[in-house]
Structure formats: structure tokens, C-alpha cells
């Protein structure tokens with residue numbers, strides 16, 4: 001199985017697997033596409049290709065990533081665990097007993113492997129088959145959705161926003177929604193902690209405009225990479241290459257030096273000007289299930305639009321979970337476990353359930369060996385990249401399946417004495433945390449739901465979990481099956 005090279009290839013793959021439904025009746029990008037897609041997403045239904053969108057020149061694809069198997073297929077694997085295992089291999093740097101040179105030698109092949117995934121520059125690209133500048137470069141070309149009734153306008157919801165560090169030229173790609181203000185300007189909703197915002201700030205210090213390109217489509221792996229919380233020193237383009245097992249093809253944008261994914265459907269080219277006053281963006285029906293509040297953000301000016309001759313518009317909607325973005329988050333959860341384990345080897349598994357909308361709730365299972373280890377783990381997690389946003393971390397023992405939130409809660413709630421086992425602390429809040437005491441600053445709660453040790457001061461006996469004698473249980477299940485009281489095993 002190969003990672004798809006572009007969105008239309010992914011659409012074709014999904015269609016041949018029976019995981020995509022084409023809709024030829026006309027639909028309205030104003031609310032109706034959301035009203036049609038939301039129930040399909042909630043039911044883990046197929047990807048949808050709306051062939052005729054009112055007023056638009058192209059079809060609209062949605063829910064392409066909306067199941068665990070489609071998320072895996074988008075990255076060219078049967079199961080996300082395959083990529084997690086590859087990442088683990090890459091991170092497992094054997095440190096032989098020899099001196100420093102021997103150690104470095106063991107690291108080199110791994111670094112070489114990563115280097116092989118550096119992006120490859122091409123001269124001609126499908127995403128530039130049509131080049132529009134001046135008045136022709138108009139967002140009217142795209143079926144941009146107004147998703148929810150109180151949204152401030154139409155929003156581009158699945159963009160890869162590309163900027164370069166003004167000092168080093170190093171590219172960042174982030175998924176930041178864009179509110180359409182008019183045919184040639186949008187909001188630029190990068191939160192202050194994000195890569196694009198850092199480039200914007202630096203451009204402001206240097207008194208420069210910041211060139212921006214926005215890719216829609218391209219290899220699904222590059223769309224995923226845009227929302228992955230990568231460490232700063234791992235560029236999204238290289239990570240995309242790693243995911244695809246081949247370099248990402250990039251081409252120079254027509255009106256700036258930014259490199260953009262050659263296989264994209266559409267590229268919006270332009271700039272943000274740090275000297276320009278911010279503009280109100282939002283409200284927007286967000287992935288918290290609530291409208292994120294209006295706030296001030298930079299304005300993106302579009303100077304050119306390039307696209308394939310026949311292009312499609314990939315998009316998504318967010319809202320009350322679970323929705324399509326849950327599966328993008330799931331990929332991050334699975335792929336980043338080996339990274340977390342390099343820092344915290346006692347972590348057996350972790351899970352961010354849909355109802356926690358990523359940053360509100362994290363379950364962590366640990367192999368606890370010493371007093372206070374649950375606190376070590378929560379504090380360390382709050383110090384890892386975008387885990388800093390986690391509002392509630394619940395730590396349980398290694399034998400608890402954290403992929404099953406009901407079970408994880410049951411174990412944790414049994415094992416806590418709230419006054420003793422709950423830790424409150426403070427830290428940075430996600431911009432979308434509307435309950436935070438201040439924007440970007442909130443308190444956090446850690447719950448130590450592990451079994452308590454004697455050397456943690458717990459001297460009473462700890463009871464055993466109830467379990468039937470295995471032989472008796474197996475025989476009973478056989479009898480129940482015989483009586484038709486249990487469904488046959490799959």
C-alpha cells in the first residue's frame with residue numbers, strides 16, 4: 001500500500017474501497033453541506049464528494065480522513081501502528097558500550113534515513129497549471145463553507161499555511177483556518193503559540209511583510225502533517241516525506257520564494273503585513289462544540305491563486321465531537337506515543353478521547369515503580385510541546401486500557417482520595433479554552449488514579465480487582481453461547 005500522491009488519487013482509492021459517496025445533486029455551501037456532513041461524520045460514514053456545489057466551479061470533498069481506516073489509508077498503511085513502529089525504530093538509537101565515535105556511528109544511519117525524506121524540488125507542477133493574478137485571483141473560485149449559523153462568514157477549514165522563518169528560511173506548515181473577508185483577503189487564525197505566529201512576530205521585528213502560501217490538497221500526508229504538533233526542529237515537509245516513504249515534491253511559488261506542495265489542488269499566494277492593524281476574526285463553530293469567540297488576528301492578502309486545471313476543494317467541518325478531526329488527532333496520538341516514550345519510558349499508552357477535544361482530557365497508563373511517579377509523568381507531559389495545553393491529565397496503572405475511557409475513569413475514580421490524589425497547577429491554555437481564567441492562561445488538574453504504594457504513605461491493604469476463575473468463566477461462556485444468549489464470536 002502506497003501513500004496517495006494527491007487528493008484525487010486518495011478520492012479514487014476510497015471510491016474503489018467503497019468508502020466514498022459521490023453526490024451529484026446540487027448542495028449549498030451555506031450551512032447545508034454541514035447539515036449533510038455532520039450526521040455522516042458522527043456515524044463514521046463514508047467520505048463525501050459533492051460534485052455540484054452552488055455557485056462553485058469545482059467539486060468539494062469532505063470527511064476524507066473521517067475513520068480510523070481512512071486516516072491510515074491516507075498515510076499509506078493498513079494501521080497507524082505501522083508508522084508508530086517505524087518512528088520507534090528511528091528513535092531507538094542503540095548506544096554501544098564504545099566511545100563517543102562508536103555512539104555517533106550508530107546514530108548516523110538513522111539521520112541518513114531521515115535526510116532521504118527531504119523535499120524534492122520540481123520545476124513544473126500540477127498545482128500551477130493555471131495561474132491567476134490581479135483581479136482574477138479571487139476566492140469566488142472556491143466553495144468555501146459557512147459551516148454553522150452564527151459563524152462570522154465562510155471559512156477555509158483544511159488549509160496548509162506555509163511560511164518561512166525570516167532569518168533562516170526554514171519552512172513551517174500549520175493548519176490554521178482562514179475566514180473569508182472578501183475575494184482577496186482572509187483572516188489568519190494562527191494562535192500565538194504556533195509556528196506561523198512566530199514567523200509573523202519575527203517579520204514584525206524586522207519590519208518586513210511575511211510571505212504566506214496556503215495549499216489546499218496535495219498528498220493527504222501533507223494535510224495531516226500541517227496539523228501534527230511537530231517539534232520545531234522536524235520540518236513538516238520532511239515529516240510528510242517520512243510518512244509517505246518518499247520525498248514530497250515541492251515547487252517554488254509564483255510570487256514568492258516559498259516552496260509549496262507540487263501536487264496540491266490549489267495554492268493561495270500572498271502575505272501578511274505585521275504593520276497592518278489586526279482585524280476581528282470569528283466567531284466560528286469550533287471543535288470544542290462551541291463557537292470560539294471573535295478575536296483580533298492578522299489579515300492575509302492574496303496576490304495570486306494557482307490551481308490544477310481540474311481541481312477539487314478539500315474541506316472539513318468541526319463542531320460537537322466526534323467529527324472528522326478526531327481521526328486526525330487520533331493519528332497524532334498513535335504516532336507520537338514513541339516520541340513520548342523516549343522521554344517517559346514508563347508510559348505504556350495514552351489516549352485523548354473525543355469528548356476531551358484533544359486539550360481537555362488525557363488518560364495516561366504508566367508502569368509505576370516508585371512513589372510520586374504519576375506526578376512526574378503529568379508534570380513532564382505538561383512540558384512537552386502542545387501537551388502544555390492539556391487541562392486534565394488522569395494517570396492510571398499499566399494494566400488499565402486507556403483506549404476505553406469508561407474503564408479508565410472507573411479505575412481512576414476507584415483509586416483516588418480526591419484531597420490526596422488531585423494536583424492543581426497552572427500553565428498555558430489553548431486559545432479555544434473559553435473557560436480559562438484569562439485568555440491563554442488556565443489552571444490544570446492532574447489526577448493520580450494509580451494504586452497507591454506503601455512508600456507513598458498508604459498502609460492499608462489494596463484490594464484485588466474482581467475476576468472469575470478462568471476455567472469456570474470459559475465453560476460458562478460456552479454454555480451461554482449454546483443457549484443463544486451470547487452473539488457468536490467474530
Ligand SMILES: Cc1cc2nc3c(=O)[nH]c(=O)nc-3n(C[C@H](O)[C@H](O)[C@H](O)COP(=O)(O)O)c2cc1C
Nearest residue numbers: 173174175176177189190191194195196227228229
Ligand atoms: C481542522 C483543524 C483546524 C485547526 N485550526 C487551527 C486554527 O485555526 N488555529 C490554530 O492555531 N491551530 C489550529 N489547528 C491546530 C494546529 O493545526 C496544530 O496545533 C498544528 O500543530 C499547528 O502547527 P504548528 O505547530 O506548525 O504551528 C487546527 C487543527 C485542525 C485539525
